Amino acid sequence: MSKMTMWQQYLSIKQKYADVILFFRLGDFYETFGDDAKLIAEVLDITLTVRGLSSDENTPMAGVPYHAADNYIEQLVSRGYRVAICEQMDEMVHKTLQKREVVRIVTPGTLTEPTMLQAERNSYLAAILVDRGNVGLAYADLTTGEFCATELRGNEALKQLEGELARLGAAELLVSDAPELRPAGMEIAKKQLAQDLAPMRKAERERLLPHERTAKKVEGNNESTWVQGNVTQWPNWHWDARTARDALLNQFKSQSLDGFGLGNKALATRAAGALIQYLHETQRDSVAQVRSLRVYDTTRFMFLDPQTRRNLELTEGAGGQRKGSLIAVLDQTRTPMGARLLRQWISQPLIELGPLTERQQAVSCFVEETLVRGELRALFKGVGDIERTINRVVQGIATPRDLVRLREALRLTPDILSQIERTGLRSTSPTEAAPSDDDLFDDEPTSNQIDACADICELLEQAIADDPPALLGTWDNARSDENVIRKGHAAEIDAIVEATRDAARWINELEAKEQQRTGIKTLKVSYNKVFGYYIEVTKASGETRIPDDYIRKQTLVNAERYITPELKEYESLILNASEALNEKERQAFRLILRHLANAGNRLLDLARAIAEFDVYSTLAEVAVRQRFVRPTLRLDDVFVIQGGRHPVVEHNLNEPFTPNDAHFDADHQIIVLTGPNMSGKSTFLRQVALIGLMAQIGSFVPADYAEIGLLDRIFTRIGAQDDIATGQSTFMVEMIETANILHNGSPRSLIILDEIGRGTSTYDGLSIARAVVEYIHNQPRLRAKTLFATHYHELTELANILPRVHNWTLAVAEEGDHVVFLRKVIEGAADRSYGIHVAQMAGLPPAVIKRATEVLSELEGKGDREQRREAMRRMNAAGSSAVPQMSLFASNEPNPAVELLREMDVTQLTPIEALTKLYELQRLAKVE
Ligand SMILES: Nc1ncnc2c1ncn2[C@@H]1O[C@H](COP(=O)(O)OP(=O)(O)OP(=O)(O)O)[C@@H](O)[C@H]1O
Structure with missing residues (x-):
């Protein structure tokens, strides 16, 4: 192979893939050159060598063995890099230059390898397009075939986009390279990414190559906006309306997009079209699993902004881990599809009574049918991830073991369906058959009845061996009966097996036969690698009796070796058998895959139905185990919880959780909640919001009784954190979030405010807090149910002025010196904050506690600021003599x-x- 020619080939391919790392297949290695080599040597910690590949330079080179490449690719992709895999396309190694092609570009949002993915969550690629404040959003999961798009318009479009991005947690975000078609300053992407990915350390950043730096810089020069590059800029022409539309029509083999609901949604069409083109680019046109597009409307779901998702710890607990989140408590699903569906439900609560009642009925049914629930959950355990398996089948990349798993699931299906039948429930999951003119699949239109796909199970039973090897092309002569394909399925394979066996038998019997024919008792039939099978006759035994059809092949000192044309024929049958068998198996396997792919929609419907019933039975299981009740859903303002608990805190608490009531109606709109630190205020606020949210995913709720007037949104303003990603101060963030609530809340919203105004001086904070409560109360457009926890005890006065404001507090018992938190929410206002008691509990030195108590008692009676200042001055003077006395025995107090x-x-x-x-x-x- 001429170096220059190979190098020229490399350069011409690299030119097309300048912005990705090119893995260039050279024999058993993927090699990288130049900047790519420097980068991977650094990131993967592998050796960098230098080769004189072109005449005038030393080219850096680094490579990884092809059989271990997955692991290295995963490391690169998980850090946000993209890798183009360039393969050798010729089967045999020729003397001339190999043909090489990029077969796939691996990017964070287009991974399909099960080992690189989490089973319990979708892996999304999202595409966003912003045009004059309106948004087109599309997203797809290549492993499940899910493909959705929406259009967001109006004042809140960008806010909604943030919410959607937080819901999806996309692995990769596709944007146009035209800045005017991206969110201004890419702030949304920055926030989104800053949450998911740690900003790169400065040292790491400095090691990057110049082109990598630009790829990683999202926008602007702010150091803190550097992220690890999961935003991909995709050239603007892909987002062009016509190009995008054509790409979609081509994908769905359709004449019009109206059937998808995209008719008048130009921005959604452009985002979806750009995304499809990107999939084609990265998957080299094999995107068969994306068969349909679901256009959805965000107004049909509860709106949750990113802060609220975070504050309520829906899918991630405080530390960014699953532990401590709502999903960690609810997710007792038995299948990966079920886990993914539950996650989708939690992230996207419903607001309509009809579908919610259906979900509730299904959960109720499983709560009552204990036996069916148990049986079904046991059966689900054996199902595995058929959704992703089917998608690999449709893509044509499924392995023999994938089909075994599918068969195992299909074997369980009749039992699963008969259990489901006992409940009388039906699957409600929408089927996603493409409304195309030329349907891609031969499937019958799906009816309401769940199809067990018995014919497919039958096919797999008779086509695939019981325990096939992991991969094709591994026929081993020693296992002569069958390999991947079951005996009896493919006549051609059986014929070869049979012929091989005949040939082997013939050769086995040859020795005896020839001994008899020739009369030479020492005649032997043997085999070696150089000559294959041969007949050996020792010289002493008399060459005179050698038959005419023997052809002399080799003469040894005391023996002659012969062959016969017939022996060579049988020999070639045996020696070529594995190659022929492997080839025939590949063909038969491809045929089976095609057959299964034709039933793709039916199989996916089955997978979705299983996912759905997995979630229903899971919600029922959790409801029974944790004593949840079915809430009554209402369309008015009434929101009543009796004996409510926080599902996560209760689950993780070693002691009993104290239940609490909550009540909102036409006369109870705003609750001002006061109480000492650590008394349970935040827990209570979150628990009310979580109970509302759980009711709106169709789940039962942790309470003795609940009536839930359906909520359109939950707003939360909790805690004070600096938004490091955007460089805004605590107070600024707090005010921006509050403004958002006041602008966008409605009488159907629930607002949770935890100590607003804390980030500024007392009087400013108090004034703002009061004005906010008044506005929520008086503004007819707003009038949202509101829980307001505060340390400003002055705010409890509002209950005397505003009719729908009520005061609640957390009960405290004082036992001598000690304060006991009863965790009980009662009507009324806290008269003290007990901050010093909490400080004592936290282990502040006794001397400090004592001094703080003195200062407090001095300050308490003082009305205005001047009086307090004066008191402080006096205390300072007095304090100097009362410097804390550390010695136990020196104290004046009797010890x-x-x-x-x-x-x-x-x-x-x-x-x-x-x-x-x-x-x-x-x-x-x-x-x-
Ligand atoms: N109803 C309850 N039953 C039992 N334990 C509870 C209950 N509510 C809260 N707790 C416990 O009390 C701890 C403190 O609660 P929480 O953080 O809600 O207090 P807080 O009043 O909001 O405090 P701070 O004002 O300091 O933020 C919780 O971590 C939890 O363990």
Whole structure:
């Protein structure tokens, strides 16, 4: 192979893939050159070598073995890089230059390898297009074939886009390279990505090559906006209306997009079309699994902004982990499809009564049918990820083991369906058959009845061996009966097997036959690698008896070796058998895959029905285990919870959780909640929101009783955090979020406000907090159900002025010096904040606690700021003499430990009593 020619071939391919890492197949390695090599050597920690590939330079080179490439590719892709896989296309190695082609570009959003994906969540590629404030959004999961698009218009379009991006958590985001078609300053992408991906460390950034730096810089020069490149810019012409439309029509083999509901949705069409083109580019045109497009309308779902999703810890707990999240409690699903569907439900609560009632009925049914639930959940365990398997079948990349798994699932299906039948329930999942003119599949239109796909099971039973090897092309002569394809399925394969066996038998019997024919008793039939099979006759045994049809092949010192034309014929049958068998198996396997792909829609409908019933039975299981009840759903303002609990806190708490009520109606709109720190305010706020949300995914709720007036949105403003990603201060973030709530809330919304105004001075904060409550109360457009937790006790006055404002507080019992939090929400207002008690519980030094108590009692009576200042000045002076006295015995106060010692009559103590007293003394000393 001429180096220059190969190098020229490399350069011409690399030119087309300048912005991705090119894995160039050279024999058993994928090699990278130049900047790519420097980059992967650094990132993968592999050796960088230098080769003189072109006449005048030393080219850096780094490679990975092809059989271990997946692992390296995964490392690169998980860090946001994209890798083009360039393969050798010729089967045999020729002397001339191999033909090479890029067969796939691996990107974060287009991974299909099960090992690189999480089973319980979708892996989305999303495409967004912003045109004068309106948004087109499309997303697809290549592993499940899901493909959806929507259009967002009006004032809130960008806000909604943020919510959708937070819901999807896309692995890769596709945007136009024209800045005017991206969200201004890409702020949305920045936020989205900053959440998902840690910004790169400065040192890491500096090591990058110049072109990588530009790829990684989302927009603007702000250092903190550097991310690891999961935003992909896709040239603007792909987003052109006509190009995009044609790409979609071509994908769906359709004449019009009206049937998809895209008729008048130009922006959604452009985003979806650009996405399809990107899939074709990265998958080299094999995108058969994307068969249809679902156009959806965000107004049919509960609106949740990214903060609210985060604050309510729906899919991620505080540390960004699944632990501590709502999904961690609810997800007891038995199949990966079920897990993914439940995640979708949690991320996208419904707002319409009809579908919610259907879900509730299904969950109720499984709550009651304990036996069916148990049976079904046991059966689901064996189903596996048929959704992703079917998509690999449709893509033509399924392996023999994939089909075995599919068969196992289909074997269970009749039992599953008969259990479902016992409930009388039907699947409600929408079928996604493409309304195309030329349907891609031969499937019958799907009816309401779930199809067990018995014919497919039958086909797999008789076509695939019981325990086939993982891959095709592995026919081993030793296992002569069958390999991947079951005996009896393909006549051609059986014929070869039969012929091979005959040939082997013939050769086995040849020795005896020839001994008899020739009369030479020492005649032997043997085999070696150079000559194959041969007949050996020792010289001593008399060459005179050699038959005429023997052809002399080799003469040894004391033996002659012969062959016969017939022997060679049988030999060639045996030696070529594995190659022929492998080829025939490949053909038969391809045929089976095609057959299965033709039933793709039916199989996917089955997978979806299983997912759905997995989720229903799971929600029922959790409801029973955790004592949840079915909420009554209503269309008015009434929102009543009796004995409500926080599903996650309760689940993780070692002690009993104290249930609490909540009540909103026409007269109870705003609750001002006061109470000490650590008393349970935040838990209560979140629990009310979570119960509302759970009701609107169709789940039962952690309460004794609940009536839920359906919510259109849940807003939360909780805690004070700096938004590091956008460089905004705590207070600014707080005010932006509050403004959003005031502009967009409605009487059907639930607003959770936890201490607004905390980030500024007391008076500013108090004034803003009061104005906000008044606005929510008085603005007819707003009038949302509101829970307002605050430390400004002054706000409790509002209940006397505004009729729909009520005060609630968390009950506290004072036992001597100690404060006990009862965790019970009661009517009324807290009169003190007990901050010093919490400080004591947290272990602040006793001297500090004591001093703080003194300062507090001085300040408490003082009405205005001047009086307080004056009090502070006086205290300062007094404080200098009352500098905390650290010594236990130097205190003027009688010390309880010392008092106890004094009172003790040591002579009267039994040893046990002495020990008990000693123990008590030590405890007293520790308290001090
Ligand atoms: N109803 C309850 N039953 C039992 N334990 C509870 C209950 N509510 C809260 N807790 C416990 O009390 C802890 C503190 O609750 P939470 O964080 O809600 O208090 P808080 O009043 O919001 O405090 P802060 O004002 O300091 O933010 C929780 O971590 C939880 O363990």
